[in-house]
Amino acid sequence: MKFAIVAAGLVAVAAAASGQEQASRWSYFEGEGGMTGAAVQAADGSQLILKCDKPGRREVYAMVVSGDARLAVPNQRPISRPITVRADGKSPETGDWRFYERYATALGKTSDRTLARFVVDLRNASSLNMRLDTGISQDVVVDFDVTGASEVVPHVYEVCKDTMPA
Numbered sequence: 001m002k003f004a005i006v007a008a009g010l011v012a013v014a015a016a017a018s019g020q021e022q023a024s025r026w027s028y029f030e031g032e033g034g035m036t037g038a039a040v041q042a043a044d045g046s047q048l049i050l051k052c053d054k055p056g057r058r059e060v061y062a063m064v065v066s067g068d069a070r071l072a073v074p075n076q077r078p079i080s081r082p083i084t085v086r087a088d089g090k091s092p093e094t095g096d097w098r099f100y101e102r103y104a105t106a107l108g109k110t111s112d113r114t115l116a117r118f119v120v121d122l123r124n125a126s127s128l129n130m131r132l133d134t135g136i137s138q139d140v141v142v143d144f145d146v147t148g149a150s151e152v153v154p155h156v157y158e159v160c161k162d163t164m165p166a
Contacts, residue, residue: 024148028155036159038152042067046142048128050119050153052160058108060162062118064130065103069140071132072099082133085118087125093117097132104132108162116165122146123153123164 026038029051037051037060045067052059064083072079078098083106086092095114097104106115122128126147132140157164 024152025145026148026152028152034160036156038156040144040146042142042144044068044142046144048130048142048144048146050122050156052156052162055159055161057162060108060115060119060157060160062106062115062122063103064097064105064132064142066132066140067142069134070101070136071104071134071140072101073136074101078105079135081135084131084133085121086129086131087121088127089129092131093121099132099134108165119153119165122149125149 025040027040028036028038030036033053034055035051035053036055037049039047039049039051041047047063047065049063049065050060051063052061072081078100080096081099081104082094083097083104084092084094095106095117096112097106097114106118108115126145126149128144128146130142130144132142134140154164
C-alpha cells in the first residue's frame with residue numbers, strides 16, 4: 001500500500017516537471033527520511049521510477065506505474081509476473097516483477113538478478129519497450145524515452161548510498 005501512495009505522489013511530481021524542456025526527460029525528486037529517486041513519463045501517462053525509500057545497501061528499486069491499465073487484481077500481496085524489456089531495439093530480457101493493481105516493482109533485496117539486469121539495460125539505453133504480462137487481460141506495452149539514464153541511474157544509486165550493479 002505504501003508503494004501506491006508514493007506512486008500517486010510521483011505522478012504529480014512528474015506532471016509538474018513535464019513542462020520543462022531539457023535533454024533528459026527524467027525528473028528527480030526527494031522526500032522525507034532520505035526517500036529519493038528519478039522518474040520518466042511515457043506518452044500514455046505511465047511512469048518508470050527508480051528510487052529508494054531510505055539510503056542504504058540494496059535499497060534502490062524500480063517501479064512501473066501504469067497510466068490507466070490494471071496490471072493485477074486488487075491484492076495486498078504482490079503477484080509475481082514477467083516483464084520483458086527491450087532496450088534500444090536489442091534482444092529482449094525477461095524477468096519477474098512484483099505486480100500490484102496499478103504498478104509493478106523490481107526489488108534489489110533478494111539474490112534474484114532481475115533488478116540488476118534491468119538497471120544495466122536502463123543505464124545504457126535511450127529507449128525502453130516494456131511488455132508487462134498481467135495475466136488478467138492483454139499484455140500492457142509501454143515505450144519510454146529514457147534519454148539521460150546514463151547520468152540518472154548512477155546519481156540515484158549514489159544519493160541512496162547503494163552499490164550500482166555492474
